[in-house]
Amino acid sequence: MIETWLLWLFAATALVGAALMLVLRHPMRVALALTATMLSLAGVYALLGVHAIAIFQVLIYVGAVMVFMVYAIMLLDVRDRSYVRRFSRLLLPGFVAAVAFLGILVHALWRSLPADVAAGGGTTRFALQHFSAAFLGEYWLHFELVSVLLVAAVVAAVAVLETGRRNRD
Amino acid sequence: MLLATSLALFALGLLGVIVRRNVLVMLMCMELMLNGVNLSLVTFAQRTGSAAGAVLVFLVFVVAAAEIAIAIPIVLLLVRRRKLLDLDAYADLKG
Amino acid sequence: MSHPLAPIVLLPLLGFLLNGLLGNRLGKRFVSAVGCGLPILAFLASVRAFMLLGAGGGAPLLDPAYTWALIGGSSFDVSFYLDTLSAVMILIVTGVGSLIHVYSIGYMKDDASYARYFAYLNLFLFFMLLLVLGRSLLVLFAGWEGVGLASYLLIGFWFEDPEKARAGKKAFITNRIGDAGFLLGMFLLFQALGTLDADRVNAAFMAATPPAVPASLVGILLFIGASGKSAQIPLHVWLPDAMAGPTPVSALIHAATMVTAGVYMVSRLSGIYTHAPEASALIATIGVATAFFAATVAVVQTDIKKVLAYSTISQLGFMFVAAGVGAYGVAVFHLYTHAFFKACLFLGAGSVIHALGGEQDIRRMGGLARRIPVTFATFAIATAAIAGIPPLAGFFSKDEILWYALASTAGGSPLLFAVAAATALLTAFYMFRLLWLAFLGRSRMSAEVEHHVHESPLSMTGVLVVLAALSAAGGFVALPNFLGPLLPLPGVAASLEPLETPLLVLSIAIAVAGLGAAAFVYAGEGVRAERLRQLLAPLHRLLASRYFVDEAYDAVVTRPLLWISDRVFLRLGDRTILDGTLHGLAALGRRAASGLSGVQSGSLHRYALLLLIGIIASVAWMLRHG
Numbered sequence: 020m021i022e023t024w025l026l027w028l029f030a031a032t033a034l035v036g037a038a039l040m041l042v043l044r045h046p047m048r049v050a051l052a053l054t055a056t057m058l059s060l061a062g063v064y065a066l067l068g069v070h071a072i073a074i075f076q077v078l079i080y081v082g083a084v085m086v087f088m089v090y091a092i093m094l095l096d097v098r099d100r101s102y103v104r105r106f107s108r109l110l111l112p113g114f115v116a117a118v119a120f121l122g123i124l125v126h127a128l129w130r131s132l133p134a135d136v137a138a139g140g141g142t143t144r145f146a147l148q149h150f151s152a153a154f155l156g157e158y159w160l161h162f163e164l165v166s167v168l169l170v171a172a173v174v175a176a177v178a179v180l181e182t183g184r185r186n187r188d
Numbered sequence: 189m190l191l192a193t194s195l196a197l198f199a200l201g202l203l204g205v206i207v208r209r210n211v212l213v214m215l216m217c218m219e220l221m222l223n224g225v226n227l228s229l230v231t232f233a234q235r236t237g238s239a240a241g242a243v244l245v246f247l248v249f250v251v252a253a254a255e256i257a258i259a260i261p262i263v264l265l266l267v268r269r270r271k272l273l274d275l276d277a278y279a280d281l282k283g
Numbered sequence: 284m285s286h287p288l289a290p291i292v293l294l295p296l297l298g299f300l301l302n303g304l305l306g307n308r309l310g311k312r313f314v315s316a317v318g319c320g321l322p323i324l325a326f327l328a329s330v331r332a333f334m335l336l337g338a339g340g341g342a343p344l345l346d347p348a349y350t351w352a353l354i355g356g357s358s359f360d361v362s363f364y365l366d367t368l369s370a371v372m373i374l375i376v377t378g379v380g381s382l383i384h385v386y387s388i389g390y391m392k393d394d395a396s397y398a399r400y401f402a403y404l405n406l407f408l409f410f411m412l413l414l415v416l417g418r419s420l421l422v423l424f425a426g427w428e429g430v431g432l433a434s435y436l437l438i439g440f441w442f443e444d445p446e447k448a449r450a451g452k453k454a455f456i457t458n459r460i461g462d463a464g465f466l467l468g469m470f471l472l473f474q475a476l477g478t479l480d481a482d483r484v485n486a487a488f489m490a491a492t493p494p495a496v497p498a499s500l501v502g503i504l505l506f507i508g509a510s511g512k513s514a515q516i517p518l519h520v521w522l523p524d525a526m527a528g529p530t531p532v533s534a535l536i537h538a539a540t541m542v543t544a545g546v547y548m549v550s551r552l553s554g555i556y557t558h559a560p561e562a563s564a565l566i567a568t569i570g571v572a573t574a575f576f577a578a579t580v581a582v583v584q585t586d587i588k589k590v591l592a593y594s595t596i597s598q599l600g601f602m603f604v605a606a607g608v609g610a611y612g613v614a615v616f617h618l619y620t621h622a623f624f625k626a627c628l629f630l631g632a633g634s635v636i637h638a639l640g641g642e643q644d645i646r647r648m649g650g651l652a653r654r655i656p657v658t659f660a661t662f663a664i665a666t667a668a669i670a671g672i673p674p675l676a677g678f679f680s681k682d683e684i685l686w687y688a689l690a691s692t693a694g695g696s697p698l699l700f701a702v703a704a705a706t707a708l709l710t711a712f713y714m715f716r717l718l719w720l721a722f723l724g725r726s727r728m729s730a731e732v733e734h735h736v737h738e739s740p741l742s743m744t745g746v747l748v749v750l751a752a753l754s755a756a757g758g759f760v761a762l763p764n765f766l767g768p769l770l771p772l773p774g775v776a777a778s779l780e781p782l783e784t785p786l787l788v789l790s791i792a793i794a795v796a797g798l799g800a801a802a803f804v805y806a807g808e809g810v811r812a813e814r815l816r817q818l819l820a821p822l823h824r825l826l827a828s829r830y831f832v833d834e835a836y837d838a839v840v841t842r843p844l845l846w847i848s849d850r851v852f853l854r855l856g857d858r859t860i861l862d863g864t865l866h867g868l869a870a871l872g873r874r875a876a877s878g879l880s881g882v883q884s885g886s887l888h889r890y891a892l893l894l895l896i897g898i899i900a901s902v903a904w905m906l907r908h909g
Contacts (some may be wrong), residue, residue, distance in 0.1 A: 040217065041203065063190070069230055076249075079252070080219070080223070080252065084256045088219075088260070091212060091263065092212055096271075097210070099272055100277075101275070104209060106208065107888040108888070109889065116892060116896055117203040123903055150242050153239030158240070169254060176257050182265070207888075275887055282884060
């Protein structure tokens with residue numbers, strides 16, 4: 020019972036954070052709203068029983084991605100043209116398109132509703148052992164690809180650093 | 189309901205990309221989209237109990253991290269040149 | 284011999300090819316030998332064919348050459364057909380033609396394009412013989428067009444002079460206008476009868492049940508073609524201008540042979556015309572009108588060749604008068620005598636021009652009789668022949684024409700006779716005027732021209748003598764009787780029969796009166812001529828401007844045509860519509876491209892929006908077709 024309530028709460032928080040992201044002016048505040056959304060989602064994952072993923076959410080998203088984002092915001096001078104006029108020229112068309120998008124997706128969802136509607140009644144429990152076994156066993160290729168991706172990211176970051184240094188010198 | 193939430197998150201993220209001018213805010217909206225997708229993946233994974241869903245979620249995490257690691261330095265370099273965070277200043281690939 | 288007729292046609296063609304391709308390289312001797320030798324050989328072949336015809340008792344010779352086309356169920360053949368009519372024609376064409384070729388050796392001696400001249404002349408002979416010997420009207424028409432082409436090439440022989448080139452064009456285009464009528468007539472004939480063979484066409488019209496197409500309609504259409512080729516009103520305007528070509532060309536093409544093709548065609552299709560009274564009446568009327576009109580214009584012309592040109596038009600009118608009253612044999616008889624004396628006259632004029640170093644204006648001639656006696660003698664004989672003085676050839680043929688114009692039951696009338704007789708009077712008058720002004724009286728030449736006057740070489744004078752002899756004696760051949768079985772003479776009104784002999788006397792009187800009048804007017808210094816001219820000044824102006832026909836054509840036809848071509852077709856059609864459409868399409872493409880390139884704005888916002896719209900569309904599609 021409480022679980023359902025909490026689920027609804029966290030979901031609502033996530034949505035509110037997302038909405039706030041769109042209207043806040045200062046990028047720092049936007050970052051904070053996003054962080055709130057991400058934490059709410061972590062809560063949702065935890066309530067759903069996939070604790071490992073919840074932890075990863077906090078670790079990776081909030082801990083690495085958002086921190087990096089905040090660093091970038093702090094480094095740059097954000098009070099420029101985009102601060103004064105925060106919305107692009109496509110505000111109205113975008114809004115209309117987004118409403119249409121939502122409408123069509125909800126319609127699709129409504130038509131093909133899975134068996135249990137409401138807040139997910141988790142029937143099977145998520146087991147970390149099964150997950151790890153599957154990851155390294157059946158989906159080993161994806162595992163390796165992940166490592167390759169990370170290496171690529173590191174190389175790219177170093178390259179950017181080098182370019183930056185060369186430009187400065 | 190959770191699926192509806194994920195749809196909403198995704199839509200809001202896409203709307204943000206279209207609507208906001210600030211480059212960093214756009215990047216953050218893209219993260220929001222990824223989160224929406226993650227939520228729907230987790231919902232399905234938990235419902236069906238398949239490990240594939242969880243693996244995909246993991247992959248999305250990694251991709252998000254790698255992406256942000258590259259995107260922000262690029263933005264930094266761009267801004268260093270033009271001194272502007274407004275996306276309209278970078279419309280050089282005009283046809 | 285299995286192909287008696289084909290060599291007649293092919294020998295001149297061979298001459299054309301040899302002279303045309305090799306003539307320039309192989310020198311004048313070769314060109315002369317080939318250019319004259321081959322027509323002479325064709326003449327000999329014609330004589331042989333003629334004798335074969337006689338030996339076969341008059342049955343027509345048929346020489347099938349090859350099948351031209353097989354279209355649907357009809358076969359179009361090229362075959363040659365010789366009966367008495369075409370036998371006469373080929374003898375005239377090859378005989379007079381060969382003589383004129385020999386004359387040209389002397390006349391064109393100093394011309395740079397000697398080989399080209401003889402090549403074209405042989406080409407003309409080829410087409411003319413094709414015209415005459417063709418069995419089918421289609422082959423005749425091919426020859427018809429071919430002689431038109433040769434005429435164009437030869438009139439505009441000295442094409443560097445734009446005036447002469449223009450004369451060639453005028454001839455060709457006027458011919459083509461007539462040919463439109465000819466083609467329509469042929470189409471009607473083919474549609475009704477399914478064949479274009481002349482003998483079969485005649486038979487079909489002579490049969491008990493006439494064919495579906497009205498004979499008069501076909502007759503009139505075909506006559507339109509004939510009037511183009513034979514320079515009748517209103518398509519006569521090209522013949523005087525055609526005098527721009529070399530004089531032997533004028534003699535051959537525009538006196539003896541090509542212009543007579545119309546008369547030949549009408550006679551060949553006599554089967555149609557005997558059953559087409561309206562068409563025959565039209566032919567007779569136009570013939571006599573043309574004859575009279577041309578004779579009046581000839582009276583005031585001052586260029587020696589132009590006088591002869593209008594005289595030709597007038598004499599052709601006479602031939603058509605005869606054809607129009609059903610006396611086809613008489614028309615061909617006049618064609619035959621006219622070939623002799625008109626060729627002699629033209630070649631004599633050429634001799635005069637040659638002697639005077641290029642002078643053609645008779646106001647600057649005079650007194651040549653003593654200086655160039657042979658030319659004078661032959662010219663005088665031919666003049667007497669055309670005037671109709673017995674016993675020269677022209678008298679016989681002209682008298683027959685006048686007789687049938689009056690008395691024929693197929694259209695003869697006193698009015699026709701009266702106009703024809705008046706024309707005969709004028710003919711005698713202007714021909715003697717020409718003779719007098721050119722050869723007799725006091726010399727009006729400039730001193731240096733007079734100094735250089737000399738008789739022409741033997742190649743030219745020899746031909747003149749031969750033609751003069753033929754003009755004198757040719758009339759004794761009773762051609763209408765010879766052609767009688769093929770072209771029966773029409774009946775004569777019984778009430779008028781006793782007038783035959785008085786008419787004979789009358790025509791002699793007319794000829795002498797004409798000569799006398801000319802002598803009277805132009806004798807001495809020509810004072811009386813001058814006074815006459817001042818008295819009738821407006822009439823003189825009208826005649827001298829040839830009734831302003833050319834000017835009328837220019838205003839009514841040429842200028843509106845040019846206006847339409849410029850305004851409607853060039854500016855509106857070509858520039859505005861065609862170019863405009865093309866430019867418009869190009870501009871449309873350009874504008875569309877520039878419009879579409881707006882998609883690539885460089886703005887990420889726009890790209891994201893388009894992405895979103897694309898996703899919506901694909902989701903909607905999947906929902907609909909899922």
